[in-house]
Amino acid sequence: MRHLIVPNRLVEDTLSVLKENGWLAQGMRVVSHQDGEHRLVPLDTGAPAEFPEPIRELEITTVEGSIDERVDSDWWTHLTKLVGKKEIEKHGDSWPSSHEFISDMMVVRIEENLDEHSESIAKAKLISHPHIRLILRDEGVQGELRIRKLSPIGARIDNQIVTESIPKTHISTRVTVKESGVKIACDPNKAYFSSKLQTERLETLSLAKLLRRHLGRPISICDPFCGVGPALATLLSEKGLVSEVLASDLNPDAIELLLQNLSTWDRREYPIEPTMVRRVFDDRIVGVADAMDLSQNPEFRAKWDMLIVNLPHRTIDILPSLTGLLDMNSVSIVRGRAIVAESEIDDANEAICEALPPRVEGSDEPSLKIKRDYSSSLRLCSFQAWIAPV
Numbered sequence: 001m002r003h004l005i006v007p008n009r010l011v012e013d014t015l016s017v018l019k020e021n022g023w024l025a026q027g028m029r030v031v032s033h034q035d036g037e038h039r040l041v042p043l044d045t046g047a048p049a050e051f052p053e054p055i056r057e058l059e060i061t062t063v064e065g066s067i068d069e070r071v072d073s074d075w076w077t078h079l080t081k082l083v084g085k086k087e088i089e090k091h092g093d094s095w096p097s098s099h100e101f102i103s104d105m106m107v108v109r110i111e112e113n114l115d116e117h118s119e120s121i122a123k124a125k126l127i128s129h130p131h132i133r134l135i136l137r138d139e140g141v142q143g144e145l146r147i148r149k150l151s152p153i154g155a156r157i158d159n160q161i162v163t164e165s166i167p168k169t170h171i172s173t174r175v176t177v178k179e180s181g182v183k184i185a186c187d188p189n190k191a192y193f194s195s196k197l198q199t200e201r202l203e204t205l206s207l208a209k210l211l212r213r214h215l216g217r218p219i220s221i222c223d224p225f226c227g228v229g230p231a232l233a234t235l236l237s238e239k240g241l242v243s244e245v246l247a248s249d250l251n252p253d254a255i256e257l258l259l260q261n262l263s264t265w266d267r268r269e270y271p272i273e274p275t276m277v278r279r280v281f282d283d284r285i286v287g288v289a290d291a292m293d294l295s296q297n298p299e300f301r302a303k304w305d306m307l308i309v310n311l312p313h314r315t316i317d318i319l320p321s322l323t324g325l326l327d328m329n330s331v332s333i334v335r336g337r338a339i340v341a342e343s344e345i346d347d348a349n350e351a352i353c354e355a356l357p358p359r360v361e362g363s364d365e366p367s368l369k370i371k372r373d374y375s376s377s378l379r380l381c382s383f384q385a386w387i388a389p390v
């Protein structure tokens with residue numbers, strides 16, 4: 001979670017500015033910095049990538065957020081009332097310890113042995129988080145389109161908590177989230193979206209700015225696994241950063257949401273219905289496509305300064321079929337994510353290097369950086385490579 005590093009004497013003033021703008025993370029604590037002279041103030045995901053005055057100069061760091069015990073103890077109190085102390089103790093660490101907010105929805109993972117308590121979990125979460133409308137049980141990402149199976153287990157309807165036979169009219173998962181100051185329409189039941197990737201996207205933004213500085217001009221971006229477009233949201237919000245964009249995905253539902261999002265971000269009217277990938281404006285190519293076929297089309301081939309490869313369970317295998325998209329007349333960047341067993345990271349680094357064209361002399365070789373656990377043995381990692389022109 002992003003935190004502002006605030007000198008102790010400025011904490012109160014900074015908190016006022018953040019609260020006033022809705023930029024302070026809810027349910028998280030302000031914690032002391034190890035230097036004793038600063039505090040780390042948790043930021044809401046909707047807070048902008050860069051702040052205006054008077055907090056513009058403050059540095060931002062990304063560290064694990066610290067849950068506000070008062071909110072957390074609330075949920076435990078309500079859960080204990082609902083299931084009894086004995087059950088709480090019996091299931092120990094199995095109770096859900098974290099959740100993900102997507103707008104006014106909360107996504108919770110519930111272990112199988114707690115099936116019988118999912119209703120109580122939903123009730124306790126809804127009581128302790130009054131701004132939440134819908135609780136969804138996360139049953140994992142499924143299929144090639146990486147769509148999460150999310151089952152509604154509780155809803156707030158006219159101030160009443162409902163956990164049985166929730167009416168269809170109240171289980172819509174189509175929401176708008178605000179990330180880094182930009183609105184993103186998404187529907188996690190129809191297209192992949194995770195609010196946990198904000199830091200990843202901000203890192204991509206920093207890399208894109210470096211590339212723009214290096215090339216001395218706005219850069220063209222190819223995002224062939226774009227989903228509803230969250231990476232583009234961050235990049236397009238930076239003035240003068242992006243020239244042309246190719247945004248495509250295999251999932252038509254993702255493209256439908258992307259078209260709505262692009263209409264908002266670009267302030268132009270995009271078509272409403274998703275079509276196969278095509279040029280929609282002079283500087284925008286958008287639509288449904290299998291990423292592996294893109295570089296066979298001469299209109300899309302060898303054109304892009306930055307290539308975003310976000311299909312982490314297949315990245316290493318598919319890299320060779322994507323590199324033809326890069327513009328080899330000047331320096332370009334490949335930015336990717338990969339899921340790899342921790343013990344195989346060295347081999348994966350070697351495979352990535354082999355799959356990519358030669359790197360810029362003197363730049364760091366692509367090397368997987370662990371971002372978080374994907375399972376007990378697998379890690380979600382990211383990398384970047386600066387590709388040399390030929």
Ligand SMILES: C[S@@+](CC[C@H](N)C(=O)[O-])C[C@H]1O[C@@H](n2cnc3c(N)ncnc32)[C@H](O)[C@@H]1O
Pocket residue numbers: 144145146191192193194197224225226227228229230231248249250251254289290291292310311312
């Ligand atoms: C992990 S999601 C990332 C989505 C988006 N970039 C984001 O960060 O939210 C991977 C996306 O790749 C898409 N996808 C899977 N296979 C594909 C393929 N062969 N060609 C194009 N897109 C594909 C899925 O539909 C999904 O939207």
